[in-house]
Amino acid sequence: MMAEAEFVSAVLPLLQDNSVDVLEWSFDTLYHAHEPDWLRDLLNFYSENERLIGHGVYYSLLDARWTERQEEWLKKLKEEVALRKYNHITEHFGFMNTENFHQGVPLPVSLHHKTLEVGKDRLYRLQEAVNIPVGIENLAFSFSIDDVKEQGVFLDKLIEDTDGFLILDLHNIYCQSCNFNVELREIIDLYPLNKVKEIHLSGGSWQDSVYGKKPLRRDTHDDVIPKEIFSVLSSVLTQCQNLEYVIIERLGHTLKTERQKNDFLTDFNQVKIIIEASDWKQRDEKSWNKKEIKFSEKPLEDLVLFEEQSRLTKLLFDNVEAKVIKDLDFHYFKTENWDLEMILTAQNIIKKWNPY
Amino acid sequence: MKIPLVLMASLLAVGVSAQTTKPVDKTKKPVKKIKKVAVTETPEKPKPGKPAVIVKKDSVVPRGHGCPVC
Numbered sequence: 001m002m003a004e005a006e007f008v009s010a011v012l013p014l015l016q017d018n019s020v021d022v023l024e025w026s027f028d029t030l031y032h033a034h035e036p037d038w039l040r041d042l043l044n045f046y047s048e049n050e051r052l053i054g055h056g057v058y059y060s061l062l063d064a065r066w067t068e069r070q071e072e073w074l075k076k077l078k079e080e081v082a083l084r085k086y087n088h089i090t091e092h093f094g095f096m097n098t099e100n101f102h103q104g105v106p107l108p109v110s111l112h113h114k115t116l117e118v119g120k121d122r123l124y125r126l127q128e129a130v131n132i133p134v135g136i137e138n139l140a141f142s143f144s145i146d147d148v149k150e151q152g153v154f155l156d157k158l159i160e161d162t163d164g165f166l167i168l169d170l171h172n173i174y175c176q177s178c179n180f181n182v183e184l185r186e187i188i189d190l191y192p193l194n195k196v197k198e199i200h201l202s203g204g205s206w207q208d209s210v211y212g213k214k215p216l217r218r219d220t221h222d223d224v225i226p227k228e229i230f231s232v233l234s235s236v237l238t239q240c241q242n243l244e245y246v247i248i249e250r251l252g253h254t255l256k257t258e259r260q261k262n263d264f265l266t267d268f269n270q271v272k273i274i275i276e277a278s279d280w281k282q283r284d285e286k287s288w289n290k291k292e293i294k295f296s297e298k299p300l301e302d303l304v305l306f307e308e309q310s311r312l313t314k315l316l317f318d319n320v321e322a323k324v325i326k327d328l329d330f331h332y333f334k335t336e337n338w339d340l341e342m343i344l345t346a347q348n349i350i351k352k353w354n355p356y
Numbered sequence: 357m358k359i360p361l362v363l364m365a366s367l368l369a370v371g372v373s374a375q376t377t378k379p380v381d382k383t384k385k386p387v388k389k390i391k392k393v394a395v396t397e398t399p400e401k402p403k404p405g406k407p408a409v410i411v412k413k414d415s416v417v418p419r420g421h422g423c424p425v426c
Contacts, residue, residue, distance in 0.1 A: 005374035012371045018358050038366040042359075049357055 004252025066299035140172035
């Protein structure tokens with residue numbers, strides 16, 4: 001669900017037909033802004049009918065430092081789940097490490113026992129704050145093919161102690177498939193599909209290559225769902241035995257023209273047809289019980305990792321040449337294996353979201 | 357699951373507002389010719405400029421549309 005009027009205008013036919021079974025709401029995007037009455041009422045209606053799920057953006061699961069900002073985020077999350085009933089909540093893989101957190105972008109980290117420990121610590125605190133299941137979404141952006149192939153394993157290890165679940169964002173995987181020349185199916189099969197409770201579908205855009213290779217795929221949520229995703233969707237639904245929700249993501253301001261709106265509705269209906277043809281809805285829902293987890297009162301921090309996360313963010317923001325970044329010495333980031341194009345892409349994303 | 361009528365009405369109003377917000381008509385309107393009048397009053401004091409927005413650490417800056425994950 002998006003708060004823009006254009007989004008409401010585009011999805012009105014679906015709401016009028018009662019075709020929207022569940023809403024996903026990024027509860028932390030309006031933490032500091034006014035929630036319009038119509039949005040409040042709509043979210044409350046879906047919540048009262050147990051059809052609302054939450055999707056966080058700003059917690060920063062793999063940030064090596066624990067700050068007041070994360071404390072505040074958890075406090076506000078508790079207030080939000082006390083106000084509305086969410087069936088579950090989710091967050092993104094990655095860290096957002098900038099001086100001004102709200103202007104950050106999530107960046108990936110490689111699997112390492114220390115990064116895993118930090119991620120688990122953050123997830124414990126997140127799970128402790130709520131009495132509903134917590135899941136993590138795979139990230140579209142990766143610096144190297146190693147990270148692409150490792151993300152499924154990393155996520156699986158992250159959620160094991162909390163009995164958490166995964167969001168499998170198929171467009172994020174499509175981006176990796178295009179940018180690293182790996183078959184979509186090959187990457188999907190690297191994920192623990194039995195842990196997938198939610199699937200995200202969306203479209204994106206192409207960005208020109210600086211190094212003269214083929215264009216890069218970006219997860220910009222501003223276009224139709226690619227046909228390659230539709231071609232695997234049915235089999236993925238069959239493989240994800242614990243799947244409960246399929247969400248189509250689209251930025252509100254990208255649904256302005258009649259054509260954009262019609263294309264969106266066509267996508268929605270096509271997804272519905274595929275779902276209805278699958279055996280997904282006939283499965284039994286898995287029950288969930290909150291696990292009791294013991295963790296230290298003091299949040300885990302790793303100052304070396306924090307310094308590297310900060311240094312990397314600054315290098316990317318300062319537009320330091322990609323080849324120079326590749327040659328730098330990091331302990332936690334294997335920059336020598338990074339793709340030059342992806343370093344430039346990270347710089348572009350940071351420029352897009354970091355106005356200072 | 358049927359959305360209540362009152363809620364649906366407010367959503368329709370939001371949807372209609374999105375559709376009716378059109379760009380400003382660019383057709384030129386005829387300009388009335390007005391005689392120049394000599395200004396005899398004391399000119400107004402220049403207004404102070406708009407203060408620059410200072411971004412504080414860990415503050416919230418509205419960024420328009422979208423989410424940084426995309």
